[in-house]
Amino acid sequence: MELSPLTALAFIGILGIGCQWLAWRARQPAILLLLLAGIAAGPLTGLLDPDALFGDLLFPIVSLSVAVILFEGSLRLHIDEIRGLRKVVRNLITLGAFISWMIMAGAAHYLVGFEPGLALLFGAVVVVTGPTVILPMLRTVRPNANVAGVLRWEGIVIDPLGALLAVLVFDFIISSRTGSAVGHVLLTFGRLVLVGGAMGFVFAYILGVVLRRHLVPEYLRNVLVLTLVFGVYAVSGMVEHESGLLAVTIMGMFLANMKNTDIGDILDFKESLSVLLISGLFIILAARIQPALLFAVGWPSLMLLGVVLFLSRPLAVFASTLGSELNFRERLLIAWIGPRGIVAAAISAVFAIRLGDAGYAEAELLVPLTFLVIIGSVLIQSATAKPFARWLGVREPPPRGVLIIGAGNVARAVGKAILDQGFKVMLTDSNWENCSLARREGLEAYYGNPISEHADRNLALTGLGNMLGMSGRHHLDMLASQRFKSEFGAQNVYELISSRESVVSEKHKVSTRHRGRQLFGSDITHGRIAGWLGNGAEIRSTRLQKEFDFNAYIERYRGRCIPLFAVDPEGKLHFFTTDAELVPETDWMVVSLILPEGETYTPAGDDDGKKQET
Secondary structure, three states, rough: OOOOHHHHHHHHHHHHHHHHHHHHHHHHOOOHHHHHHHHHHHHHOOOOHHHHHHHHHHHHHHHHHHHHHHHHHHHOOOOHHOOOOOHHHHHHHHHHHHHHHHHHHHHHHHHHOOOHHHHHHHHHHHHOOOHHHHHHHHHHHHHHHHHHHHHHHHHHHHHHHHHHHHHHHHHHHHOOOOOOHHHHHHHHHHHHHHHHHHHHHHHHHHHHHHHHOOOOHHHHHHHHHHHHHHHHHHHHHHHHOOOHHHHHHHHHHHHHHOOOOOOOHHHHHHHHHHHHHHHHHHHHOOOOHHHHHHHHOOOHHHHHHHHHHHHHHHHHHHOOOOOOOOHHHHHHHHHOOOOOOOHHHHHHHHEEEEEHHHHOOHHHHHHHHHHHHHHHHHHHHHHHHHHHHHHHEEOOOOOOEEEEEEEOOOHHHHHHHHOOOOOEEEEEEEEHHHHHHHHHHEEEEEEEEOOOHHHHHHHOEEEEEEEEOOOOOOOHHHHHHHHHHHHHHHHHHHEEOOOOOOOOOOOOOOOOEEEEEEEEOOOOOOHHHHHHHHHHOOEEEHHHHHHOOOHHHHOOOOOOOOEEEOOOOOOEEEOOOOOOOOOOOOOOOOEEEOOOEEOOOOOOOOOOOOOEEE
């Protein structure tokens, strides 16, 4: 039963987001679920027929979507992230790509029986890795900064270069019939690089000027950038066929590294859009696969996958990293992580149809073999990369630590309590004396503004997964919350309100959607905790038992206790907040600020921190 066009479009959207959610729950790259869902919806059940649904618009839609995905990925390419490793990335996308290309072309020729031209095209298609699969895998594997930086840059930069290589090989195949293949390819390569590079640089500069000078209103920024990406891709392709991907990638790279150009909101918008596009594209392209063709090839197709995983990738990586700063274990992990992504799927589908129309019967195998490489590399590497990285000892610590904004007495006291429970803590403050006191107490401290450009480059967030705004300056805490929501997730960003905020009227309060989650209680302020600490209160930890549960704990310290956070038996940190009721259970460790015996406080009118006698 084939779905109606309206139902099919809704079905693709729902299925795609459902797969993304399941992948998030399973902490695995979504591409595998998306591909399996597309195969199930297409050839297995017949619910979805992309060619009938989109007709002649199918491949323009695919092409524009890939352009947006590459632009979004290139917006994350900051030169500072690979300082000292630029040679490695350059080698991977040149020497490494060439080695992979030759090995895979040879394997396709001798194992599958492709003629030389088609074998070279297949090798070019599967050279690319891609951000759509690399970035989710990096979030799960958590390799160290060296490995993550190399893999991220390689995955994003090699996508358009791999597509460019595939275009050149395709032109070579078509031109070989006229006897002028080599000259035509060299001329095409020069034009592609010249047009794509020039278009990307010029429009990046223009867009940067527009954004810096605020020549468009805020509500048009994201739409303008998206439209410009479409325009650059289309115009560049009109000037020189197939140069659009290179143009939008270069535009994103230049824009990402322009000084004084704020692209945070644009990046958030493009990231959300990319998730939607990736979800739809993988389902649509997978629905066009004909599994029967793979069964017809048989064992050689699996041997081809083995060559990708165990021969071409390792040889390319080790050749590209000779003499680099990477140690052997880092090189080994990079050699193992090389899944293929959306660009390989898209360009294989495009060229298979064009070659089929040109009379190449074997071209129908191009798409299923490419998808076999995609599914096999993602499935095998996503399942093994995490334990392999752990075994090699190149994983970052789990992001359970806490970044605290401020290093005053309140921030230091809470930070010390969190540190004592075995969590990493980093304090930030622009006051040198506060940072110095924190370091004397055994706490790491960053001296500077946590939302400065210097902090973006130098504030180490490795192992941190939560943010506490505890500076006592609500404007700084609020800005830090906005800055780190994208880093840690909104659910892991918290603020302790200032004393002044507790008494201002609603019309003067900042909206909660711009703030972190409120810590500890609606009547608990920075001033109150500072007052308690000044009057002898101590932070104590208590492990709950069946005989002494949380209710008994609260009753025992009623009137002189502020619960701060709790640690569950699995070692997870939970903060007490106003937006969710936290009820620790047996064997949980509860950490609270407790006044001395015989003293208590009243909820209202106590921001001066004076003790209240019982």
